[in-house]
Amino acid sequence: xxxxxxxxxxxxxxxxxxxxxxxxxxxxxxxxxxxxxxxxxxxxxxxxxxxxxxxxxxxxxxxxxxxxxxxxxxxxxxxxxxxxxxxxxxxxxxxxxxxxxxxxxxxxxxxxxxxxxxxxxxxxxxxxxxxxxxxxxxxxxxxxxxxxxxxxxxxxxxxxxxxxxxxxxxxxxxxxxxxxxxxxxxxxxxxxxxxxxxxxxxxxxx
Numbered sequence: 001x002x003x004x005x006x007x008x009x010x011x012x013x014x015x016x017x018x019x020x021x022x023x024x025x026x027x028x029x030x031x032x033x034x035x036x037x038x039x040x041x042x043x044x045x046x047x048x049x050x051x052x053x054x055x056x057x058x059x060x061x062x063x064x065x066x067x068x069x070x071x072x073x074x075x076x077x078x079x080x081x082x083x084x085x086x087x088x089x090x091x092x093x094x095x096x097x098x099x100x101x102x103x104x105x106x107x108x109x110x111x112x113x114x115x116x117x118x119x120x121x122x123x124x125x126x127x128x129x130x131x132x133x134x135x136x137x138x139x140x141x142x143x144x145x146x147x148x149x150x151x152x153x154x155x156x157x158x159x160x161x162x163x164x165x166x167x168x169x170x171x172x173x174x175x176x177x178x179x180x181x182x183x184x185x186x187x188x189x190x191x192x193x194x195x196x197x198x199x200x201x202x203x204x205x206x
Contacts, residue, residue, distance in 0.1 A: 093147035096139040097155060104129060113140035114156060117199040147202065156200030158191065173201035 095113035103109045116126045131137050131144035142153050152173040160169045176188045191197045192205035 093141045093149070093151045095142045095153055095155065099139045101130065101133075101136050101139075113143040114153065114200070116140060116143040117156075117196050120195040123195050123199055142202070143199070145199065145202075150202035150206040152203045153200050158194070158197050158200070173204045176201060176204050 097112070100110035100112050103111060116130060117123050119126075127144055131140070131146070137144050137146060141147060142151050154172070157170040157172050160171060176191060177185060179185060179188065189205070192201065198205045
């Protein structure tokens with residue numbers, strides 16, 4: 001190359017490039033990309049990246065899945081620990097409150113977990129019809145009888161019988177065993193003969 005570069009570029013490019021690169025790069029990039037890439041990458045990235053005109057010779061073995069046509073309006077704060085079709089594993093044996101579910105024959109009417117066990121005659125059929133649903137089973141684990149260890153429902157209460165003044169009095173599970181008198185305890189344990197109380201007070205009646 002010449003020891004002193006010209007003040008202005010020539011109108012036509014030379015047919016044969018110089019053997020050595022210029023010490024000072026040009027101020028403007030060429031209009032067309034080079035047909036042969038440089039042997040050494042540049043030390044600083046380009047301010048304007050080039051657009052590839054040739055696809056990759058080795059495409060991805062697994063293409064990305066198409067986007068969801070109806071994305072969620074509000075993403076979850078954390079990913080789910082199990083896919084939606086996985087078997088629900090009950091880790092906390094209780095009845096979620098507040099939680100309700102629609103009735104099979106009347107979807108506009110909803111009931112809570114205790115509804116499953118409050119009727120002595122209908123416990124079995126209600127557990128069959130509703131506890132087969134994995135979502136209901138997970139939220140109503142105690143009422144569905146899914147506890148590995150018998151567990152009382154803190155919200156469950158039952159009406160006492162044989163009251164002289166005919167007033168309805170309700171008690172929770174703890175009432176059954178809170179009197180240490182053996183005769184009283186035996187009498188109160190008779191409440192556990194009712195299917196609804198045995199289900200709601202599973203630990204006490206065990």
